[in-house]
Amino acid sequence: DAGVIQSPRHEVTEMGQEVTLRCKPISGHDYLFWYRQTMMRGLELLIYFNNNVPIDDSGMPEDRFSAKMPNASFSTLKIQPSEPRDSAVYFCASSRPGGLNTEAFFGQGTRLTVV
């Protein structure tokens, strides 16, 4: 398996633009997580899905952030409109059936820069 695949690896956009981050989880995994990593705040859980259904989105910072999982093999995290403070590395992770105490496999991340 190729692991969790995120795209793009790097994104530079202007303030006010819409940004869409993409994630393909490992086949057979039924949990999908979106994290944001910054120097100031560390690694924050934004939202997670189980069987394509959002379970907890309490970490989503504002209404400008939205996430979808239309099927078991694809998820998006959208920021509209983007702001400079959204600059961070965004990670997607997935884990297999067995609950959240199983290992989470991370993608390589998308480094977002909003100028």
Add this chain to the structure above:
Amino acid sequence: AQSVTQLGSHVSVSEGALVLLRCNYSSSVPPYLFWYVQYPNQGLQLLLKYTSAATLVKGINGFEAEFKKSETSFHLTKPSAHMSDAAEYFCAVTIRDDKIIFGKGTRLHILP
């Protein structure tokens, strides 16, 4: 709610010396605990995990961690540091059917 605290955002050790990275957790029920490692420009990968079996857990690359309930700790150790161990290390906690919470991370520097 559960949480983890990692003491020291930066730790420096000499090559060949003992590595000790500290993690304390807070949980109202028995937790599952993890250590992850992040190399530059990469995602996190699992080093080891505690899931209520043996309290001393061995992981990859010679790392191990001991779960101490009385101290609510899950410190990560390695007897002899190698230059390739330089990375950022994250402690994480989850309880049954809940989200995984990560600590702030500790960046490990290896001195030649």
